Amino acid sequence: MTTVPSGFLSFSPALLHAKPRRPFLNFRNRSKSLLLVSASLTNNIEADTTTVQETNSISDSLRNVTLLADLDPGTAKVAIGILGPALSAFGFLFILRIVMSWYPKLPVDKFPYVLAYAPTEPILVQTRKVIPPLAGVDVTPVVWFGVLSFLSEILVGPQGLLVLVSQQQVS
Structure with missing residues (x-):
């Protein structure tokens, strides 16, 4: 093996042809739920009990999400008001x-x-741990203003999710 000095590090041409340490994961075999989905698409019902139990827990969690998303118009109006x-x-x-x-x-x-300082400082302290001041300028209030503007538009804006739910007709 020959090494070629390049700056501070020595470079070995053999490294170009070396295999990676960890092989790439096969996406089709990453989780058992993907196996169950592919099995149900091909009408093959052969699954072991652990896969069925995992699928039941996944379907239960999806059912809980749909319950949270299924708001009635009255509750949506109250949420908009708050x-x-x-x-x-x-x-x-x-x-x-x-x-x-x-x-x-x-x-x-x-x-x-x-x-203005007391209600916002606890939020900003936690955010500064993730986003430190850049060149002595604290950008965390700008980040939070952007996040709040986005949430306001998505939830209670003219085409917001809660506004659309509150405008549904009860049948």
């Missing part, structure tokens, strides 16, 4: 936090500033 103002209020608080971040020496424990 979520709409709450998302708007928190969006406004995060806008205030963005403006407050421009002035780092503000006394955030004093009266007008604590109204």
Whole structure:
């Protein structure tokens, strides 16, 4: 085996032809539920008991998801009445936090500033662990304002999910 020095590391041409350490997984055999789906598509009902038990637990969890998604229009209207103002209020608080971040020496424990600081700081502390300040600029209020705007539009916007559910006719 010959090695060719390149900068700080030595490079071996034999590494180009080496096999990877872990083989790639075969997608068709990754889970037993995929086997059951393929078996049901081919009308082959041969499955062992563990696969059937896993499928039952998967179908139970899917049934729970459909129950959560099956809201009646009255409940959707109540959710719109609560979520709409709450998302708007928190969006406004995060806008205030963005403006407050421009002035780092503000006394955030004093009266007008604590109204925006106290409710948003616990959320922002957790987010700063994931997204640290970039070049000394805290971008987490901007991230949360974007997330809240997205949720507001998806849930209670003019074509939001809860609005569409609340407009359904009861038959």
